[in-house]
Amino acid sequence: MLQRFLHHKTAVATVSLVLLVALIGIFAPWIAPNDPLATDIINKFAPYSAEYPLGTDNLGRCLLSRMIYGIRPTLGLAVLTMLGTICLGALMGLLAGYFRGWIEEVIMRVVDVMLSFPSQVMVFAVVALLGVSVQNVIIANVFIKWAWYARMIRTGVMQHRNSNYVLFSRCIGTPERFVLLRHLVPSIASDLAVLASLDVGWAIINISTLSFLGLGVQAPTPEWGAMLNEAKNVMTSNPTQMIVPGIAIVVLVSAFNLMGDALRDVLDPKEVSE
Amino acid sequence: MKQYIIKRLLTAIPLLLCISFVCFVFINLIPSDPAEVALRVRQVPIITDEAIAEVRAELGLDKPYLVRYLTWLVNCLKGDFGISYVNPSRTVAGELLRCLPATLRLAGASFILVILLSLPIGFFCAVYKDSWFDRIMRGIIFITTAMPAYWVGLLLMWSVSIKLDLLPTSGSGSWRHLILPACTVSLSYIATFIRLIRNNMLENMKQDYVLYANVRGLPQKSILVKHILKNSMHTCIVALGMSIPQLISGTIVVENVFAWPGLGTLCISSIFNRDYPVIQTYVLLIGVLFVMFNLLFDILQSLADPRLRKEAA
Amino acid sequence: MSVIEVRDLCVSLKTKKGLHPIVKNVSFSVNQGECLGILGESGSGKSMTVKAFAGLLDKSFQVSGQAVFNGRDLLKESKESLRRLRGRQITMVLQNPMTCFDPLYRIGNQMAETFAVHTQWDKAQIRSRSLDILERMQIKDPAEVLEKYPHQLSGGMLQRIMIGIAIALEPDLLIADEPTTAIDAITQFEILQEFQKIKSGHQTAMLFITHDLGAVSKVADRILVMSNGEIVDKGEFSHILHHAIDPYTKLLVEKRSAVMARYRLALQKEASQ
Ligand SMILES: Nc1ncnc2c1ncn2[C@@H]1O[C@H](COP(=O)(O)OP(=O)(O)O)[C@@H](O)[C@H]1O
Ligand SMILES: [Mg+2]
Numbered sequence: 001m002l003q004r005f006l007h008h009k010t011a012v013a014t015v016s017l018v019l020l021v022a023l024i025g026i027f028a029p030w031i032a033p034n035d036p037l038a039t040d041i042i043n044k045f046a047p048y049s050a051e052y053p054l055g056t057d058n059l060g061r062c063l064l065s066r067m068i069y070g071i072r073p074t075l076g077l078a079v080l081t082m083l084g085t086i087c088l089g090a091l092m093g094l095l096a097g098y099f100r101g102w103i104e105e106v107i108m109r110v111v112d113v114m115l116s117f118p119s120q121v122m123v124f125a126v127v128a129l130l131g132v133s134v135q136n137v138i139i140a141n142v143f144i145k146w147a148w149y150a151r152m153i154r155t156g157v158m159q160h161r162n163s164n165y166v167l168f169s170r171c172i173g174t175p176e177r178f179v180l181l182r183h184l185v186p187s188i189a190s191d192l193a194v195l196a197s198l199d200v201g202w203a204i205i206n207i208s209t210l211s212f213l214g215l216g217v218q219a220p221t222p223e224w225g226a227m228l229n230e231a232k233n234v235m236t237s238n239p240t241q242m243i244v245p246g247i248a249i250v251v252l253v254s255a256f257n258l259m260g261d262a263l264r265d266v267l268d269p270k271e272v273s274e
Numbered sequence: 275m276k277q278y279i280i281k282r283l284l285t286a287i288p289l290l291l292c293i294s295f296v297c298f299v300f301i302n303l304i305p306s307d308p309a310e311v312a313l314r315v316r317q318v319p320i321i322t323d324e325a326i327a328e329v330r331a332e333l334g335l336d337k338p339y340l341v342r343y344l345t346w347l348v349n350c351l352k353g354d355f356g357i358s359y360v361n362p363s364r365t366v367a368g369e370l371l372r373c374l375p376a377t378l379r380l381a382g383a384s385f386i387l388v389i390l391l392s393l394p395i396g397f398f399c400a401v402y403k404d405s406w407f408d409r410i411m412r413g414i415i416f417i418t419t420a421m422p423a424y425w426v427g428l429l430l431m432w433s434v435s436i437k438l439d440l441l442p443t444s445g446s447g448s449w450r451h452l453i454l455p456a457c458t459v460s461l462s463y464i465a466t467f468i469r470l471i472r473n474n475m476l477e478n479m480k481q482d483y484v485l486y487a488n489v490r491g492l493p494q495k496s497i498l499v500k501h502i503l504k505n506s507m508h509t510c511i512v513a514l515g516m517s518i519p520q521l522i523s524g525t526i527v528v529e530n531v532f533a534w535p536g537l538g539t540l541c542i543s544s545i546f547n548r549d550y551p552v553i554q555t556y557v558l559l560i561g562v563l564f565v566m567f568n569l570l571f572d573i574l575q576s577l578a579d580p581r582l583r584k585e586a587a
Numbered sequence: 588m589s590v591i592e593v594r595d596l597c598v599s600l601k602t603k604k605g606l607h608p609i610v611k612n613v614s615f616s617v618n619q620g621e622c623l624g625i626l627g628e629s630g631s632g633k634s635m636t637v638k639a640f641a642g643l644l645d646k647s648f649q650v651s652g653q654a655v656f657n658g659r660d661l662l663k664e665s666k667e668s669l670r671r672l673r674g675r676q677i678t679m680v681l682q683n684p685m686t687c688f689d690p691l692y693r694i695g696n697q698m699a700e701t702f703a704v705h706t707q708w709d710k711a712q713i714r715s716r717s718l719d720i721l722e723r724m725q726i727k728d729p730a731e732v733l734e735k736y737p738h739q740l741s742g743g744m745l746q747r748i749m750i751g752i753a754i755a756l757e758p759d760l761l762i763a764d765e766p767t768t769a770i771d772a773i774t775q776f777e778i779l780q781e782f783q784k785i786k787s788g789h790q791t792a793m794l795f796i797t798h799d800l801g802a803v804s805k806v807a808d809r810i811l812v813m814s815n816g817e818i819v820d821k822g823e824f825s826h827i828l829h830h831a832i833d834p835y836t837k838l839l840v841e842k843r844s845a846v847m848a849r850y851r852l853a854l855q856k857e858a859s860q
């Protein structure tokens with residue numbers, strides 16, 4: 001599988017890009033040329049220069065530094081959201097698939113209702129209910145997305161429950177739970193990886209949208225969506241300020257989308273024969 | 275057929291009840307006591323325990339949960355959604371009705387754009403698969419799915435309104451105000467539908483009935499339009515129909531970018547002002563719209579498809 | 588004289604790695620009133636061969652060789668003139684009757700569109716001809732069947748309608764691509780009878796493709812055996828039965844004799860009981 005991965009150019013390129021961005025975010029204090037919060041009013045709207053490689057914003061803050069520090073909330077929150085979603089979805093899916101009976105009934109009915117609600121509106125409803133803050137944004141996004149994963153994982157469990165090796169293990173007396181998990185995890189893992197990497201892109205857009213509207217990460221903290229919100233106010237005087245964060249979002253989201261497709265090629269056993 | 279429609283209608287009722295119950299629970303989950311909120315909204319200077327108790331009785335908050343739900347539900351059915359916390363002189367229904375036309379106008383314009391653009395583009399992408407046109411379109415689709423709607427809005431606003439000075443930047447009033455928001459809203463949906471129609475047509479082209487139509491020597495145009503397009507539209511019709519409520523709810527972000535005075539702007543300002551009844555009713559409205567449109571297009575599809583339509587006799 | 592003569596027909600799939608051959612150097616000819624059977628396991632390239640000269644392959648395939656139909660080389664004809672031939676002079680019956688009709692249109696509509704494309708008939712003529720054909724194919728209540736959607740009819744009925752459409756315009760060449768594979772045994776028998784009738788009643792040349800030795804023996808005068816895109820055996824039916832050269836043909840023949848032997852044994856047992 002590693003071989004196949006290394007031979008897939010898109011997969012290697014996108015994964016490296018994402019890792020690179022993540023590393024830049026992690027080592028932001030060492031990489032960023034300036035303090036992202038330090039204002040320099042005299043030099044506001046400065047063009048590119050050695051001191052400010054991407055220029056400065058309306059308060060004279062270094063745009064490049066803000067972009068670099070902005071990776072932390074933008075990418076970090078999206079990844080956190082996906083981890084939360086997968087954990088909750090997996091837990092519910094496994095519960096439903098493993099215990100069956102009324103537990104499954106209840107969980108799946110809740111999943112149905114969740115899926116029939118418009119997710120966009122639900123995010124706003126949850127944020128409204130819990131109040132505007134960063135962790136509430138994550139909760140809201142996990143809340144509207146877990147049902148998809150729960151359903152997928154339950155389907156996986158159901159398929160494997162009745163497969164031959166589980167029936168076989170039942171006969172020879174190995175604990176069924178153990179066998180189920182051992183076979184379930186690798187078979188679901190590939191689907192999960194594909195779906196999750198596509199959804200990280202979705203989460204980045206969603207979280208930045210909330211920040212843009214002022215419902216997520218709040219103003220002085222550098223986050224790409226929040227930066228665009230600030231840029232909007234000075235659009236007439238300094239339009240370049242909204243270009244950089246926007247392109248960064250598009251590139252990162254595209255990378256995740258491409259990565260999802262590439263992972264599907266790499267991981268899907270059906271493609272092996274071709 | 276009648277039986278199917280009735281059955282479908284009946285299955286929608288529990289879902290509607292579920293949605294209404296969720297919305298009802300929603301307002302009871304808010305961190306602050308509704309009675310206290312109500313007092314603060316009325317700008318009562320000193321909030322005493324007696325005053326709170328009084329308001330609780332007035333709002334019916336001391337009754338059992340289920341009774342309160344039923345009263346609320348009955349009120350909703352009568353069109354009474356309560357009073358805005360922020361502006362006690364206004365009813366929630368009035369607020370929503372005031373903003374609804376603007377949102378409907380925006381969603382309607384976007385829907386027309388979506389249909390007008392995605393149908394022909396999707397069709398030609400499928401017919402000329404892998405041609406330069408298809409490749410370019412696929413590239414555009416790929417980029418637009420990665421673009422946040424608000425950024426697209428900002429870019430359009432800056433390029434068309436500020437740089438070229440062709441259209442107004444924000445607000446509403448004339449049809450010229452409508453163009454940019456409608457383009458922004460429809461952009462991501464157009465991408466989705468082009469892909470849907472293209473893939474669906476390509477899937478149909480592999481079917482036996484297309485081979486047999488070729489075997490019978492039918493002209494290519496007739497095979498494409500009469501057979502393939504019609505078959506794909508049959509599968510896409512539900513998705514197209516469901517895009518209407520999605521467009522209505524999808525205007526939230528774009529309305530805020532362009533200061534369009536619709537439901538989305540109302541919703542966001544209500545979130546900032548903690549005007550819970552308005553948010554609750556908005557969520558309820560969108561939820562009901564989703565169920566209704568789903569129902570409507572399910573039934574429409576089963577009416578249009580001979581395989582699903584039962585014999586009249 | 589031969590209606591169609593195929594010489595050195597090659598079909599390859601264009602892939603990124605180069606050409607991948609599917610049909611290799613196939614040659615045969617069919618005379619007026621004659622039926623040639625093409626026998627071969629599935630995937631051996633039988634359908635590809637006929638699709639290639641009927642112009643039913645898309646650009647991802649490369650076709651070379653000659654296919655002379657009534658003096659014209661089909662492989663050199665334009666798409667449009669091939670389309671005009673298909674459905675009128677060259678007609679086909681396909682394998683899966685249940686999926687070959689567009690599910691959204693009535694049978695009458697799909698028959699009518701075929702005739703409207705190839706003839707000058709007006710609406711009334713088309714309708715009366717359609718009824719004629721259904722009657723000739725022994726379909727009860729033809730007027731009602733015209734009003735039905737494909738999913739309301741059985742596979743055998745649809746197969747018969749397909750045969751009816753194929754012979755309606757009195758083609759020079761009728762190609763039947765596994766017409767009995769997807770239907771049950773009793774209907775198979777009736778469908779084969781239809782083909783025998785066509786053979787005796789018309790001067791149509793016929794290509795009968797199948798992987799079923801039993802079916803081909805009922806209608807074909809001569810047989811071609813294909814395997815892996817090549818012709819491995821050809822000749823009269825009895826010749827193939829007794830002097831098969833190719834191992835695959837031998838296997839087919841042996842299997843069939845084994846089945847027949849067991850069948851006779853069973854019959855004898857039953858009789859003796
Ligand atoms: N659309 C296609 N693309 C690529 N290869 C194909 C396609 N259709 C058929 N083939 C290949 O061509 C070969 C012959 O197919 P076909 O002529 O349909 O066989 P059959 O003898 O069963 O009719 C098969 O091995 C198949 O792999
Ligand atoms: Mg075949």
